[in-house]
Amino acid sequence: MSAAFDYDVAIVGGGPAGSSTALHLARREGVRPDRVVVLDKAKFPRDKPCAGAVSQLGLDVLSALGVEVTVPSATMNGVRVLEGDVVGETLEPMGIVIRRTEFDAELLETARRDGVHVRDGEGLRAVTRGDGPRGGFTLETTLGATVRARFIAAADGAGSTTRKLLGIREPERKGHLYVLDTERVALDAGIERGLVDFDLSILEDGLEGYYWDFPTMLDGSLQVSRGIYHANLTRPDAPSGESVKDVLGRALARRGIDIAKVKLRPFSTRPFVPRSTAWVLGVLLVGEAYGIDQTTGEGIAQAIEMGRIAATHLAGALSSGSPRFEAYEREVRASTTGRHLLQSAWMVRRVYGRVGHPARRFLLRSGYARRAAIRWYRGENLSTSTQLRLGLGLARSLFA
Numbered sequence: 001m002s003a004a005f006d007y008d009v010a011i012v013g014g015g016p017a018g019s020s021t022a023l024h025l026a027r028r029e030g031v032r033p034d035r036v037v038v039l040d041k042a043k044f045p046r047d048k049p050c051a052g053a054v055s056q057l058g059l060d061v062l063s064a065l066g067v068e069v070t071v072p073s074a075t076m077n078g079v080r081v082l083e084g085d086v087v088g089e090t091l092e093p094m095g096i097v098i099r100r101t102e103f104d105a106e107l108l109e110t111a112r113r114d115g116v117h118v119r120d121g122e123g124l125r126a127v128t129r130g131d132g133p134r135g136g137f138t139l140e141t142t143l144g145a146t147v148r149a150r151f152i153a154a155a156d157g158a159g160s161t162t163r164k165l166l167g168i169r170e171p172e173r174k175g176h177l178y179v180l181d182t183e184r185v186a187l188d189a190g191i192e193r194g195l196v197d198f199d200l201s202i203l204e205d206g207l208e209g210y211y212w213d214f215p216t217m218l219d220g221s222l223q224v225s226r227g228i229y230h231a232n233l234t235r236p237d238a239p240s241g242e243s244v245k246d247v248l249g250r251a252l253a254r255r256g257i258d259i260a261k262v263k264l265r266p267f268s269t270r271p272f273v274p275r276s277t278a279w280v281l282g283v284l285l286v287g288e289a290y291g292i293d294q295t296t297g298e299g300i301a302q303a304i305e306m307g308r309i310a311a312t313h314l315a316g317a318l319s320s321g322s323p324r325f326e327a328y329e330r331e332v333r334a335s336t337t338g339r340h341l342l343q344s345a346w347m348v349r350r351v352y353g354r355v356g357h358p359a360r361r362f363l364l365r366s367g368y369a370r371r372a373a374i375r376w377y378r379g380e381n382l383s384t385s386t387q388l389r390l391g392l393g394l395a396r397s398l399f400a
């Protein structure tokens, strides 16, 4: 049956979602690697604006597949939550911070070594659905080549070309970020200890998100990835008319860094919302093409776990011939990642919105709350008693 096609699966996008899908197909699902192609418009190693924090959840999924991360990394030993002069610090392992250029290239290269056909520097330009019961797709690439594939995994990130070309309608949503790297400065009290800083002071400026300082290994030395995440729930800018960039400028100035002297990179994210589309006939959306965590703005570990689930359902579809992926959507939503995405979409207004003061105060003042948040971030289930204790603490901080 598959001989009618060049490939069983065409994966569009070679980021963590695409590589994870390819690796799981080849290593876990027993799909012949040379029947899988990854198309990416960028030539790897490619640049990717990102802070690079990878939750332990994503590392565990890779490790279960026999993929260990060997690129330089900084360990995340805990968190500091800041607001003005108040600092809440908790030591608890969280995962690692990598450079995306290196991490993504290593994952994609591993898939290539496994025998997957990796065609980087060759993007998707057009896609046509096949007629008849065999269906499938013809993909036209930016190099003018034609690729016929039975199924497509759309792992092409926030701006997903596949989604646009197939006319998959989506709720409007967009988060805004700026990212930069600098040397350490005097106020970076947590960086050497491997602590990641989330500064909530920017909420006072009307933004909905946080400013971050993360340790990062750049060119062999410990430096700092800094940036700002604005979940953009109600408005693109702060009510005072300040832009996200103005607020970032003030956060940097508090650390003695002149925004005019650093190289800034703006980017948008595509947060997961409950109405996000997971699939259309013959096509799965994986990673940020589906959606990422709206509260943290993060999506690397989520992309990796979604790739695992996508591979299971692609392999199933190759045996059954069915182009329907309802079960994929159900499994993603029931997975650790799916639960996180749904909880985050619910939490975001309760943390960053006008009603969010008690939740922020709780996070800032309670070590128990921060430890639970870290365990949640690592993908662990919180017991009923923990959830009750969190609910009680939150209720108390309503009246504090």
Ligand SMILES: Cc1cc2nc3c(=O)[nH]c(=O)nc-3n(C[C@H](O)[C@H](O)[C@H](O)COP(=O)(O)OP(=O)(O)OC[C@H]3O[C@@H](n4cnc5c(N)ncnc54)[C@H](O)[C@@H]3O)c2cc1C
Binding pocket: 012, 013, 014, 015, 016, 017, 018, 039, 040, 041, 042, 046, 048, 049, 050, 051, 052, 053, 054, 055, 122, 123, 124, 125, 155, 156, 157, 158, 160, 161, 162, 177, 178, 179, 227, 267, 268, 269, 286, 287, 288, 289, 292, 297, 298, 299, 300, 301, 303
């Ligand atoms: C500033 C910033 C900071 C962030 N910090 C963090 C963080 O610390 N931790 C975290 O977990 N997440 C973070 N994120 C989010 C994270 O970057 C994404 O969630 C993650 O990259 C999603 O992985 P993906 O594989 O789905 O998509 P991507 O990594 O975006 O990969 C998509 C790939 O598709 C390719 N592509 C696009 N169009 C086409 C086409 N037409 N044809 C072929 N290929 C195509 C692209 O070249 C790209 O390689 C951050 C994002 C930003 C913007």
